[in-house]
Amino acid sequence: MDDSQRIVITGVGLTAPNGNNLADFRAALLNGKSGISPYEIRYFGKTLAGVCHFDAAKYQKKKDLRRGTRAGSIAIYCANEAVLDSGIDWSTVDTSQVGVFVGITEHGNVETENEIHNIKQFDYDCSTWSHFHNPRTVANNPAGEITLNLRITGPHYCLGAACAAGNAGVIQGVQMLRLGEVDLALAGGVSESIHTFGIFAAFAAENALARHENPTKASRPFDKNRNGIVISEGGCILTLERFSDAKKRGAKIYGEIAGYAMNSDASDFVLPNPERQAQCMEKALKKAGLEPEQIDLVSTHATATPSGDIQEIAAIRQVFNGSKKTYINNTKSFIGHAMGSVGVLELAGNLPSFSDGVVHPTINCENLDPDCEIDNLVIGTPKSVGNVHYILNNSFGMVGINSVVVVGKVNV
Amino acid sequence: MTGQEIREAVISILSDIAPDENFASMKDEISFRDQFEMDSMDLLDIVLELRKRYRVQIPEEDYPKLDNMNSTVEYLLPLMNP
Secondary structure (H helix, E strand, O other): OOOOOOEEEEEEEEEEOOEOOHHHHHHHHHOOOOOEEEEEEOOOEEEEEEOOOOOHHHOOOHHHHHHOOHHHHHHHHHHHHHHHHHOOOHHHOOHHHEEEEEEEOOOOHHHHHHHHHHHHOOOOOHHHOOOOHHHHHOOOHHHHHHHHHHOOOOOEEEEEOHHHHHHHHHHHHHHHHHOOOOOEEEEEEEEOHHHOHHHHHHHHHOOOEOOOOOHHHOOOOOEOOOOOEOEEOEEEEEEEEEHHHHHHOOOOOOEEEEEEEEEEOOOOOOOOOHHHHHHHHHHHHHHHOOOHHHOOEEEEOOOOOHHHHHHHHHHHHHHHOOOOOOEEEEOHHHHOEOHHHHHHHHHHHHOOHHHHOEEOOEOOOOOEOHHHOOOOEOEOOOEEOOOOOEEEEEEEEOOOEEEEEEEEOOOO | OOHHHHHHHHHHHHHHHOOOOOHHHOOOOOOHHHHOOOOHHHHHHHHHHHHHHHOOOOOHHHHHHHOOHHHHHHHHHHHOOO
16 A cells, blocks of 8 residues: 555544553553542432543633533643644644544533533523533534634544444544545544433443442453443544655654444444444454454453443454454453543553553453453453554444454554 | 622623633723623623623623623613612
8 A cells, every 4th residue: 555545643642531641541551550430420429430630721721611611622632632742843734734533422411411400590591591502512512622722724523423433533534634635634532421410320221330339440341240331531632644744754653544444233222233343343354454363452342231241252253263362452441431532542552562562451350251251351460462563443332333443563 | 789899790700701811900991802802702601691690681782881891880780770
């Protein structure tokens, strides 16, 4: 493939419940540091969540924070950090050629709940409803707030893709670069879902909200006693460039998007479909021109729901059966389910494997569910595996949406 | 409410709306928008906060009267002392 069609990651900006930059996040993943803590939200009450503690005022005025959304704030922090990390001299960038593509699971619920809570104090007088509700709740809000903050005049939009959204944002960035529509993509995903009581109530209603006396142990994919999801907020934006451009400016390169795929289950509102998940992984491998045994690490989507984890392992077995060198891990065990951001956070947290040859583990799996047993699942402690050349990142979402991204190591 | 009390109430609203600004040095005869980084959405915010905090309804044709502190206090005096 021509270098102008090869798309590489040159910057990472993130906030997760256990780290506000890639170095801290990676250190937390290697040191078994969970980001889950007790949490309380109106109406729903006490629960658990992954809360981010980034400095929101680092890139925004107080007024912008008041006007904008939490999702926008997360997006702005991550985008600025990514640009900084990329080493790009922003003052020389033609921002009409920059695209912003942000994956979201949902958007606007936080603001709508806030406004209804507000008008309740005024006996539901709609004249006390905020004029900011429109710009706060349009579906492009988080991406649009990035463009306002960084004065980007190229295209921006969000990709609504349930929990497959982080990968979807990255895939969109790759496609727009390959089409020549943009010269630089800020791509990834965000989630502010912990600020809506509705998501907690909904997962509780599905009997899929995690409970544990020790918050840090609540998110436990593949464990026999897992009892559901821990909801988190988070964000991760990558700077994506053509390999030819990155080489020209001597950029640091984290990896190359070697392949990707998205598909639909077309089978159920909520329940995953392992057959379609396997097809999605196979399509991504085919696009990358790789065989399963060339994948060194599969970053699982597993959320710690009783059935979802079993289904994904079944799909991975189907694709990777017999691949002795493919390791498997999970990041939600540390950070919970950061919804629209989680796919790209999981991808980012594993990128350092290309340089350190270490696979971070899945934690909190004290009694492995026999139905989740699979060769090379890294449990409890990090594993040095030697050279890592390819990582395959799974993200799956409700209403049957699957996304897979394959990232390869780049030797410059 | 006295004119001074209304002035303080407006300052309180402005401080919430534009938290990066310092209103201590405000010149009461000069337009808010000429002194501070404020726009039409901020004006709507002033109207909304007056409605929420003091149940004062301000019709759109009267918005120009909220241009500066002097005109705002003068306009609000009868409305906040019904």
